[in-house]
Amino acid sequence: MGMSTGDGKIKLGVLGSGSGSNMQAILDAIQDGSLNAEIVLVLSDNPDAYILERAKNAGIAAEVIDCQGYETRFPDVSQREVAEKLKSLGVDLVCLAGFMRLVKQPLLDIFPDRIINIHPSLLPEFPGLMAWKQAVDAGAEESGCTVHYVDAGMDTGPIILQAKVPVLPDDTAESLHARIQEQEHGLYPAAIKQVAGSMS
Numbered sequence: 001m002g003m004s005t006g007d008g009k010i011k012l013g014v015l016g017s018g019s020g021s022n023m024q025a026i027l028d029a030i031q032d033g034s035l036n037a038e039i040v041l042v043l044s045d046n047p048d049a050y051i052l053e054r055a056k057n058a059g060i061a062a063e064v065i066d067c068q069g070y071e072t073r074f075p076d077v078s079q080r081e082v083a084e085k086l087k088s089l090g091v092d093l094v095c096l097a098g099f100m101r102l103v104k105q106p107l108l109d110i111f112p113d114r115i116i117n118i119h120p121s122l123l124p125e126f127p128g129l130m131a132w133k134q135a136v137d138a139g140a141e142e143s144g145c146t147v148h149y150v151d152a153g154m155d156t157g158p159i160i161l162q163a164k165v166p167v168l169p170d171d172t173a174e175s176l177h178a179r180i181q182e183q184e185h186g187l188y189p190a191a192i193k194q195v196a197g198s199m200s
């Protein structure tokens, strides 16, 4: 894996569909010097996603992914387009941060072991949508968040780092999600740092 600058600074591409608080946390870690990386491109399948605003406010290139009118699929042609953009900018590592479409081939083949995701549970517990609500509904005493490599399954790839979050007796889905997100914001930059170390 060629690190183009030679100073160990890895180039990140971030894909998100929503608020982008994790992208912001990665950016903050870069800016405060705790993460030696650069976000070179932010892509979203949702033209209204706040992650695009955050990127633009930070002077980072931000673009909408054309998903050909599909509501939930990530069509091959769109994945190829994304891959080309990321490759042309020399992206070393692709970070999914609240990206709501399943990434499969061809993108996985173009970035083998170079796509990671953050998920709001202690995987393999509670894969899939609204994992924080799943945890509350199941009466779990503990949940958390996981950064993992992306493979062809849903939230199934090898785990990089996890952080635990207790589920409190009076937790709602929303209050648990808020506390999980606080942990996510420390975990994601730490996981990127670890992956970057293993790449150099």
Ligand code: GRF
Pocket: 016, 017, 018, 019, 020, 021, 022, 023, 051, 097, 098, 099, 118, 119, 120, 145, 181, 184
């Ligand atoms: C996070 O809870 C993440 O775990 C899940 O989607 C949410 C994204 O939040 N995959 P944000 O867009 O980073 O604020």
